[in-house]
Amino acid sequence: GESVGLHLPTLSVQEGDNSIINCAYSNSASDYFIWYKQESGKGPQFIIDIRSNMDKRQGQRVTVLLNKTVKHLSLQIAATQPGDSAVYFCAESGSGYALNFGKGTSLLVTP
Amino acid sequence: EAQVTQNPRYLITVTGKKLTVTCSQNMNHEYMSWYRQDPGLGLRQIYYSMNVEVTDKGDVPEGYKVSRKEKRNFPLILESPSPNQTSLYFCASSLSRGRTEAFFGQGTRLTVV
Numbered sequence: 001g002e003s004v005g006l007h008l009p010t011l012s013v014q015e016g017d018n019s020i021i022n023c024a025y026s027n028s029a030s031d032y033f034i035w036y037k038q039e040s041g042k043g044p045q046f047i048i049d050i051r052s053n054m055d056k057r058q059g060q061r062v063t064v065l066l067n068k069t070v071k072h073l074s075l076q077i078a079a080t081q082p083g084d085s086a087v088y089f090c091a092e093s094g095s096g097y098a099l100n101f102g103k104g105t106s107l108l109v110t111p
Numbered sequence: 112e113a114q115v116t117q118n119p120r121y122l123i124t125v126t127g128k129k130l131t132v133t134c135s136q137n138m139n140h141e142y143m144s145w146y147r148q149d150p151g152l153g154l155r156q157i158y159y160s161m162n163v164e165v166t167d168k169g170d171v172p173e174g175y176k177v178s179r180k181e182k183r184n185f186p187l188i189l190e191s192p193s194p195n196q197t198s199l200y201f202c203a204s205s206l207s208r209g210r211t212e213a214f215f216g217q218g219t220r221l222t223v224v
Contacts, residue, residue: 043215
């Protein structure tokens with residue numbers, strides 16, 4: 001079946017630096033993409049989403065970039081803070097099918 | 112406050128003893144689903160429901176049942192739990208099946224011994 005994967009299982013960044021978490025998808029029919037943050041002991045929480053008619057979308061300290069040509073999605077976190085330490089999931093969806101989640105990247109923010 | 116509520120948060124049970132994990136949402140969402148989360152495997156969908164009395168299998172439905180008698184509730188039933196069902200379970204709801212944000216509950220940590 002189609003797959004959604006992440007390039008790096010763990011990412012360690014220093015507080016104040018920018019973080020970039022990458023995600024590859026393989027379903028060319030996907031037209032909706034979403035990033036979730038999961039803190040220890042909690043359920044996944046929505047961060048930001050993007051539709052396939054856009055290349056970039058910005059939120060508060062976060063930016064999602066979508067490159068449909070190479071089927072690649074990234075989440076950029078500006079000025080990373082200790083509270084950003086969590087597991088981040090990308091997910092993709094399209095017409096008639098549910099969100100398909102990647103396996104997650106663990107982000108560790110060091111002082 | 113918009114939320115998805117699961118109960119219990121933690122459960123330890125023995126093999127073969129039927130159990131139910133409840134899930135309730137207050138956002139009037141039509142679509143609800145159950146996931147299990149295992150190390151290295153990410154989130155895998157167990158069952159989903161498009162609306163009241165409409166349920167269907169997800170990717171890993173074996174050993175589970177669900178029901179959707181009311182829009183807000185979507186319980187997960189394990190008729191005869193086995194140790195391989197030890198996992199972290201999440202209920203989620205959304206406006207529709209795809210192309211929209213899913214709201215997750217806090218999770219239920221189930222251990223079957």
